[in-house]
Amino acid sequence: MSTSASPRRRSGAQFVYEELLAQIQDMRLEPGQRLHETELASALGVSRTPLREALRLLLAEDLLEQLPTGGMVVRRLSPRDAAELYAVRARLEGLVAAAAAERAEPTDVERLTAFVQRNEALAGLPEGAMESGHAIHVEIERIADHAWASRVLAQIEGQLARYRRFSNASPDRRAAALAEHRGIVEAIAAADPARAGARAEEHVLAARRATVAQLEVSLDASTGAGSSGSRLRT
Known part of the structure; x- marks a missing residue:
């Protein structure tokens, strides 16, 4: 400190x-x-x-x-908490991406494309991939300008931030997340709300599966695994 x-x-x-x-x-x-x-x-x-x-x-x-x-x-980390938080986030991110597809201007798409390029450059680094990937979501949220969705996302962000690193632990998952980010941005650029929303929701649910799996491995390897939450398969 x-x-x-x-x-x-x-x-x-x-x-x-x-x-x-x-x-x-x-x-x-x-x-x-x-x-x-x-x-x-x-x-x-x-x-x-x-x-x-x-x-x-x-x-x-x-x-x-x-x-x-x-x-x-x-508060201890819990696979159950992670699964529930990501389920809520998936619905909200889908809503936000759909709204962004309806509102995005050409300059917004240019900015998102630059964020994706940065995500690609940092995909080999767990911390870099986490931060640059999160920046894409923040930018999509800005474009969407959906006040209530943003408020709820802000309410759960404190919890989600602790779990986000678990979704980027694997190089394969970082590569998959990059491809998913590209797909979301492509749908927003095409002004296709349904596709943007679906891809955003699928992306978060994929992160949910990776997070829960990695967290269970981490808890099993620690001496506090028994008191940190029940196992949860998704």
Whole structure:
């Protein structure tokens, strides 16, 4: 955790929330890890009051779990949670892609094509593929301008961010995801909402299968597999 002067100048519940959220999403705070208020407050350079407010927000978002003793731990990863989150995301992404196909201007298609080219250049790198692939979805969401779909996607993004890395673990899956991204963009460029929506939904469901499978392998290999969620085949 950062101990630089900058966080101290930015003390407050919002800063603490954003910093802890980032650490949960990128696994610096690991699933199942217990949080100690004194250590966190010292590391972030804040008082206990904004820290506790931020922890309450993260608890409300189900990113933390309350222990019977009153402490908190980072919510454990679960194949079941992953499957359910991706199922919801698939429907929303299909809706968003269809809306983007109805709204996209030539300049939007040019931007999407550039995003796909970047995704292709980074497909060999798990982190690069994850970030550039996610950027395509963000751009499609911008083009779609579907306020309610965006709100719901934002609500589940905190959870999805922790699982996204599992869908990019395999080179074969990264190659398949790239091809799927191309297909979605081609459908948007063709102004074909039905095809764009179907391809986006299929893409997310493929990511769901890869994520659940990879997560189960990871949990089986860890000592905490038994307490991290039931196995789920899709």
